[in-house]
Amino acid sequence: MSIWERMSKVDRRIIYLLLSLVVIIPIVFRIPSTIAVSESAQMAYDAVDRLPAGTPIIFSTDFDPASMPELRPMMTAVLRHAFKKKLKVIMMGHWPTGIPLSTIILEEVAQEFKAEYGVDYINIGYRPGAGLVMIQMGREIRSVFDIDIQGNPLDSLPMMRQVHNYSDIGLIACFEAGAMGDIWVIYAWGRFGVNIIMGTTAVVTPDAYPYLAARQIEGLIGGMAGAAAYEKLVEHPDKAMIRMSSQAWAHILIIVFIIIGNIGYFMMRRAERIKKRGTV
Amino acid sequence: MKERKGLIIGSVILIIIFIGMLIKGEPSKNIMVWIAAILTLSIYSFLYRDNIFYKFAEHLFVGVSVGYSVSVVYQNAFIRRVFDPLFITRTYIVEGQFHILPFLAVVIPTLIGLLMVSVFTKRQAWLIRIPIAFVVGSYAGMSISPSFQANIFEQTRSTLHIALSISSFIMIFGVITTLVYFFFSKEHKGFLGRTANVGIWFIMIAFGASFGYTVMARISLLIGRMNFLLYDWLGVIK
Numbered sequence: 001m002s003i004w005e006r007m008s009k010v011d012r013r014i015i016y017l018l019l020s021l022v023v024i025i026p027i028v029f030r031i032p033s034t035i036a037v038s039e040s041a042q043m044a045y046d047a048v049d050r051l052p053a054g055t056p057i058i059f060s061t062d063f064d065p066a067s068m069p070e071l072r073p074m075m076t077a078v079l080r081h082a083f084k085k086k087l088k089v090i091m092m093g094h095w096p097t098g099i100p101l102s103t104i105i106l107e108e109v110a111q112e113f114k115a116e117y118g119v120d121y122i123n124i125g126y127r128p129g130a131g132l133v134m135i136q137m138g139r140e141i142r143s144v145f146d147i148d149i150q151g152n153p154l155d156s157l158p159m160m161r162q163v164h165n166y167s168d169i170g171l172i173a174c175f176e177a178g179a180m181g182d183i184w185v186i187y188a189w190g191r192f193g194v195n196i197i198m199g200t201t202a203v204v205t206p207d208a209y210p211y212l213a214a215r216q217i218e219g220l221i222g223g224m225a226g227a228a229a230y231e232k233l234v235e236h237p238d239k240a241m242i243r244m245s246s247q248a249w250a251h252i253l254i255i256v257f258i259i260i261g262n263i264g265y266f267m268m269r270r271a272e273r274i275k276k277r278g279t280v
Numbered sequence: 281m282k283e284r285k286g287l288i289i290g291s292v293i294l295i296i297i298f299i300g301m302l303i304k305g306e307p308s309k310n311i312m313v314w315i316a317a318i319l320t321l322s323i324y325s326f327l328y329r330d331n332i333f334y335k336f337a338e339h340l341f342v343g344v345s346v347g348y349s350v351s352v353v354y355q356n357a358f359i360r361r362v363f364d365p366l367f368i369t370r371t372y373i374v375e376g377q378f379h380i381l382p383f384l385a386v387v388i389p390t391l392i393g394l395l396m397v398s399v400f401t402k403r404q405a406w407l408i409r410i411p412i413a414f415v416v417g418s419y420a421g422m423s424i425s426p427s428f429q430a431n432i433f434e435q436t437r438s439t440l441h442i443a444l445s446i447s448s449f450i451m452i453f454g455v456i457t458t459l460v461y462f463f464f465s466k467e468h469k470g471f472l473g474r475t476a477n478v479g480i481w482f483i484m485i486a487f488g489a490s491f492g493y494t495v496m497a498r499i500s501l502l503i504g505r506m507n508f509l510l511y512d513w514l515g516v517i518k
Binding site for chain 1 (some may be wrong): 327328345348349352353356357419422423427429430431434435437438486489490493495496499500501502503504505506507516
């Protein structure tokens with residue numbers, strides 16, 4: 001096997017091994033990395049920052065455990081910002097598997113800020129129906145979420161007494177691992193004109209950019225890089241900022257392998273051409 | 281033979297690293313963390329080749345996810361919207377009087393929903409068309425107008441919002457050439473062909489950006505798991 005052939009056919013197990021190493025080493029040795037704040041993350045931050053204290057903000061958990069490494073840090077950072085600004089947090093979700101996760105995240109951050117349940121934040125959980133739920137919430141939140149996750153009627157919770165529909169909501173912050181963000185834009189923004197910011201997994205981020213360009217959403221926190229940028233903005237370095245170093249080194253490794261593979265491929269093609277010319 | 285030798289050497293190295301970490305770190309005393317760690321390693325064993333540990337973890341994950349989702353939907357849809365109003369809160373009885381409308385508002389949708397089960401019978405399978413027609417019809421009515429508004433009109437307005445800047449010019453140029461590539465009513469030859477080729481470049485750049493983001497997403501998942509193994513399980517990172 002020629003050197004070019006070896007370059008274009010590196011054993012995948014070697015790639016996995018090297019990838020694991022470049023991910024583990026920065027985590028273990030805490031190698032720092034520079035975090036650049038993207039314009040889209042800054043816009044999301046500004047949208048939350050503009051809200052006056054006491055404004056209700058909806059957090060929609062539309063993800064499952066598979067997306068936790070990306071969406072947990074960004075949801076934590078936005079929640080910290082919301083509690084710091086004394087906003088009233090309403091947690092909900094459209095993915096049944098997301099609610100236990102968001103409950104853990106919410107309780108952790110609420111404890112950090114000594115927020116009181118029912119006064120500073122509530123968790124209304126999950127209801128099936130997605131688009132229908134969003135439309136009903138535009139008329140009366142109680143028509144779909146008559147009780148919270150603990151079984152309390154919404155009217156028994158002080159912070160919900162004046163909150164009935166989207167006109168009482170300052171912002172929707174939705175955290176997306178799928179297409180639920182599109183549905184939020186179609187119904188909540190399209191029909192009711194609610195301001196939305198989106199936190200998305202990196203896979204979903206390219207699909208959300210057109211909404212940002214058209215100003216259908218107020219800001220976009222894309223993947224782990226977006227989460228790290230938001231952590232920097234709220235001046236609370238956490239998981240995303242620590243993990244970005246591994247992310248950067250892994251990207252460098254992948255770029256190197258792409259270059260090696262392509263050099264091998266083009267050199268093999270060249271060698272084949274020369275060989276053909278020689279035989280003719 | 282060579283592969284087997286490599287496998288044995290690799291396994292020995294991994295076991296030595298693992299024992300070293302167990303001694304140096306502070307392994308978790310929580311049984312659930314150990315189960316999660318073993319399942320994580322079982323899934324990653326697929327990177328070497330397909331095996332029984334991977335298959336077990338995969339099937340377990342699918343089963344648990346489906347089971348959990350079904351129970352949550354059952355509680356939030358059937359119990360809260362059907363069982364409770366009919367048998368517990370009895371929303372159709374107000375001040376001791378029976379009211380037919382609230383009763384039918386629960387019973388009719390439930391009966392239509394139950395027709396979904398007809399698909400499991402041979403002779404009555406056609407009945408499934410009724411709930412499907414209902415769902416498709418209502419969703420189409422509900423979605424068409426706002427979808428056009430959010431995804432077509434607003435996007436077109438945003439694209440045509442011409443500003444005197446290079447990015448604005450590139451955007452309009454990219455949209456037009458990409459649309460030309462998807463115009464199949466005329467053969468892609470001459471000017472049309474050259475324009476469509478430019479469109480292909482824009483599509484490739486979009487795919488490249490999308491691939492870059494996908495890499496970031498997958499690496500994030502790997503980082504998350506490594507963090508779990510090293511921090512939560514082995515306690516190597518403080």
